[in-house]
Every structure is written in C-alpha cells, then in structure tokens.
Amino acid sequence: MKGKIAAVALGVASALALAGCGGTTPNAPSSSTPAGGASSAASVAQDITFWVVGSDTPTKLREYLVEQYKQVNGGTLTIEEQTWTDIVTKLTAAMPDAANTPDVTEIGNTQSPTFTNIGAFSDISDMYDELGGSKLLQSFVEVGEVEGKNYTLPYYFGSRYMFYRKDVWAAAGVTAPPATLDDFNKAVVTITEKNPNGIADFSGFFIGGQDWRNGISWVFANGGDLAKQGSDGKWTSTLSDANTIKGLKQLQELQLKASMAPTTAKDQSPWLYINDTDSDIVKDDAGNVTETTPTSLAAATIMAPGWAHWSIGDLVKDTAGKDVREWNTEKFGTFALPGNDGKPAPVFAGGSNVGISAASKNQEGSRDLMKIIFSAEYQKMLGQNGLGPGNQDYVSSLGDDEFATALIESASNSKLTPAAPGWATVEGSAKLEELFQKIADGGDVTALAAEYDAILTPMLNGA
C-alpha cells in the first residue's frame, strides 16, 4: 500500500513538473488601456515583450532597444531570448494566446511564410514605407508578404560563402579561387584526388549528405528551384525540373568524388575539419582543461555562414591565456561560390524577419519598437556587429574586411526557400534531409526527384 501511494505521489510530482514546463513565459501586463483617439505619435506607454532567437543580437543592441523604447514610448521593453531549435513550437503555442504571446518577435525567414499565411502577424503595410519600403531586402520582404500586404520585415541577413585552405589548394596545384561554378566543381575533385597531405578520408570540399541548406546552392546556381507557385496560387514541388535535376546531379558528383563527410551529416560545425588542429575541450568547474579530443585537418574547403570565421584560423592564446582562433591570411581564404554567369551563385540566405503578433494587446507599443528597429541608428549598429542590416542603405556599415566583402558579395544574389504556406512543415518533416542523403548515397536523382515531388507538393500547400 505504502509503495502504491508513493508511486502515485511520484506520478503527480512528475505531472506537476511536466505542467511546469509549459507556462514559463511571463505575461507582459498592459499597463494602461489605449486612450481612444490618441495619435500614434503620442501612443500610451505599454510594457511589451520582444522575442529574439539565438544569441545573434548582441547585448549592446538589446540595451539600446530597451533604452530607446523607454524614451519613445515610456513603457518597459522586455527582451527574451529563444532558441532556434524550438522557436516554431513556442510560437505555435504562444502566438494564438493574447495572454502569452510576445508582442514583437523575430522569426527565421524560411519559417515566416507559414506564420504569416495563418494570420499570426499584424498587417503593417501602412508603416512599410516609413520603415524603409523598397530599401528593405526584397527577398525577405516577400516571405513576410501575403496577397500584397506586409506582415513581417527583414531583421538581419547572413549569407553562406566558402572558406578554403590556400596552402592545401596550392599544394594540389590549384592556385586561384575558381571563377565559375564548373571550375569550382572540378577544382575540389582534383584536390580530393591529389590529397597533397596524404590524409585518410580527405575531402576537397566537405559537405554533409543531409546538408540541404548548403546543397541547394547548386540547384539555385543552375537556375533550378525547389518549388514554384502557379497562377492559381498553388505551390508545386519542382525537383523534377530539368535545371533542378542538373543541380542535384552536380551535387551528387561532389558528394561522391569530393566529400568524404558522412552522408548522414548535417551542416553542423564543418570548420572542425578545416583547421590544422582542433579539439573539443572539456573543462572542470575551476576552468582547468581536463580533456581534449584532438581532431585534425580533413577538408580543403567548407561552406558556412559568415560568422564561422571566428572558429577558423591558427590556434593561439589571447591575452588572458585562453585558446582562440587567429585568422591567418597565408593559410585561409574566403570566396563567394561563383555562378556560371559571372555573378556569384545564388546561395541560400540565412537571416530573420521581425513582426508584430496579431494577438498582442499592445499594438501601439509594438509599432513604436518596429520604428526603433528600422531606424538608421539601429540598422547601422546591426551592420557594425556583422549582421547584414535589413535596410540596404546601411549595408556599408558592415565594413570592408575580407568577411564583410564575402558576405555582401554572396548575399547580393542570394535566394530564399519557397514562400509557401507549408514550408515550415516541409522543414519539420525532415524530408529534405532524407532526399539529400539518398542523393549523396548515390541514388537515382531523377527517380528520387519524382518520388519527393509527390511527397512535398501537398505539404507545401499546408493543411
């Protein structure tokens, strides 16, 4: 009997613990009711919550937003950081609920269409011109647009470009960065075959089999697309399109002949394989290193988002004696993946949009925050911190170093995933990972494309 009660008590305790996971978001109490007829310039002070995703927005920028909001609106801005892994889940749960929704939220650009199409965001078309209008990055504006109305706008953009080992390329006899996509494809196969350092399982170009986010660059660069919208508004998966097939076949060739990455690998930390020595370092509570697992050079080229450069370089000690990576221009280089038409290849642009929750009770305050985010001052601050500002007038604030140049160049022709209502579903289903792995395993591209077209088309149009 005792045991049974204990078991039930345990059950209740765990039920309570589980229930506790749900409601962690503090409500943003609306401090006052909006006064009727007040002009938007003199909006009433409202306490609002802004969700940022990941740690990309630096602390300085967050503090700036909070201060400015206090000045402009008089209310308190609370910034809460969410993670990329469960942002879709959290938004799905919180946004329909006026008591729990963030008032303003960042959202991944590929996730935006799903949420804008189901009416999760407020229509802000009337502020569009005031917030930057045609100066805003248009590919991002499109994913926040439904039937000509604007719901989310570009917050910041990043881009993917190539990091390569100048020394290894040169040792394999390839001295200049490739000028065309075909050159690139050939060069990395040559480097793999020559393997100048005699490393086991060496990759001329390291790309995980399931890494579709980098892999679709070859589809885009050949004029292909993942999906197209018909005149009736319905989306169709276009993997079987001749150009898409051509791109997928090029990628398969690279997977088979240039990349020794596991075909189950995704786009996680490829820079581990391009550094001379790298290690996972485990430290104890006192900060002493207790364990290092060494890994070593295994790839001549990788494709990664711009911020990866912080993890690439020679291993040195900083003034505090900590291990840091120091970029060495003798050894490492960057270039934007070239297309075959003289322009950079259209790569998949990373980045975020930002919008106001339709369920928010604090629409006025939220609009004030949007104005601060799209102010010249804040846009420049984004650029100075290495984030591509949504307003193209301020791109120069990124600076002119090697990384800024590669970022701007690769972003100039970048593309987004289809703005279909069901895109988040497609990503969530992991079908693209499946398809790309099967291609990397050497499957029949044409047959696979047809098979996955049939799976993806219904998903694209949403439930």
Added chain:
Amino acid sequence: MASAHSDVTTIHVGGAAAPPVARRRKVRLAPYLLILPAIIMLLLAMGYPLGWQIWASFMKFGLKQQFGAPPDFVGLANYVTIFTDSTVWGVVGRSLLFCIVNAVLTVVIGVALALLMNAVNKAIRLILQIALLLAWAMPVVAAMTVWIWLFDWRRGVINYVLTSMGFNFSNYVWLGTAMGLYFVATVVVVWMSVPFVAFSIYAGLTQVSEEVMEAASLDGATSFKRFTSIIVPMIRPVLMIVALLQIIWDLRVFTQIRMLQDSQMPLDSDLLGTYIYRLGVSSGDFSMASALSIFVLILTIVFSIAYVLQLVKEDS
C-alpha cells in the same frame, strides 16, 4: 519479498485489529481522502490532455486551427491514414522490437548485477552501488552528449580504441545507419536503466531468507536450481513490476533517439516517440499526431494489461 511484506502488514493489521469495529470503519475513510488530491491532480494533469487528444484525433487540426480556424470533423480518417500507411507500421514494428530487446537486456543485466551485489563482500558491493548510482543520477541530456562524443565518427574514443586494438574502425560512422543508431541507443538506454533494475532486485534479494537458501543447499539443490526455484518465485512481484516499467519506458523512448538524430539522422530511424513529435510538433499536424498517440496508448495498455491484472491479483 512478497511474503516478507505481508508479514509486516499482518503485524500492523494485527495491532490495529484491537480497537472496536465502529472505530475501524471511521478510519477507513482516511486512505481515500489521502489519495484524493493525487487523483484530482492526475485527472487535471493527464485527463485534460488525453481528452483533447481523443477529440483532436477525430478532427483535422493543423497550424491553421491552432491559430483559431474552426477544425473540421473527419471521423476516423486520421486512423484510416495511420493503418494504411506503411511508414507508420515500419515505425511501430521498429519500436516494438527496440522495446523488447531493451527491456529484456535491461532486466537480464539488472538481475545479474543484483545477484553479484548479493554475493560479493561489503567493500566491493559499495563500489558497485556507487558506480550504478552515478549512472542512474546522470541527467539524460548530459549523458547523451557524452555518449555522442564517444561514438563520434571522426574523433570518438570508441573508434580510437577499436582501431588501436587492431580492428579497422577508422572514421566508422556509427550513426550512419538506423541499425547503428539503434545499437548506440540500446547501449545508452540499457546503461541508464540497469541501475534501477539492479537496485530493485537487490532489495528483493535481501528479503530472501538465509535459512531457506541454506536448507535448499543442504538438500543438494545446485545454485542454478536455487535461483530458478527459490529466488525467482520469491522476488517475482518485484521482477514483474520492474519488467513492466521497463517495457513502458522503452516503448515511449524519446530523448535518446531524438538527441542521436540531432547529431546524425539515418533514414528510417524514427521510433514512435520521435515520429509523433515529427508529425505534431515539427510539422504541425496535430490531429494525426493525436491519433497516433491514442494508438500508442492502446498499444501500451494491450502490452501491460496482463501484467497489471496479475499484479492486482497477487496484491489481493
């Protein structure tokens, strides 16, 4: 253990039997009152989601509905989709197999360790117990992170050790196939659940009386015979409940598989837990996820009903 327990109970009941009948009736209410909060909590915490799931499983309920659109009643359509989908059956088959293999391995190793603990001297037993407790106390996510590092294809200790021993495991991708992923998951799941089984069984073993064992060995029973004919029947109730819990836990395994998949995801590696998560949380198809969850609930009940009935019978 059962007999030992009932002995204790008898003494208590014997003590309580002294007061007059009238008073005993009054006291009888107390257990129900005491259990009431627990039942209310269970109903609130489990009843509502369960009710919602049953309701949603008959609807078409996606992201649109989550954002306020009225759901359409579709009757059994979601269930029909489940039962006609070969992917679902693949997932169900793999889950059952995974569950049985893991539960059996865990119980067998757990019993073996318990017997060992019973046989060795105090110092060694203490070391064994601490080792088991550490594995048991390790948070799942932390443990998984370490195991994923151990099995890393390029830098993992496992590949390094196997290669140093002369086997060619250089850059072997453990998580490259579903079988490999299940192998790693089995190692981790068994490693994490064995301590619970070992301790429960060991507690049961301490209740097996020395006299009976001594008498049996004097009568010439071999140690194997003593195990099957004395120990097992005496610890049967513990063994049964532990096995039942393992089956339920291993059928709804989630964290381990999900974290391995986050690292590398081979084709067709979903089990019921991760598949439902993929359907509902990742893809926003809440009605299909609900229908599948109800199916898993029924599956769990079918699996465990015989056990539960047996337990209830033995209890009375």
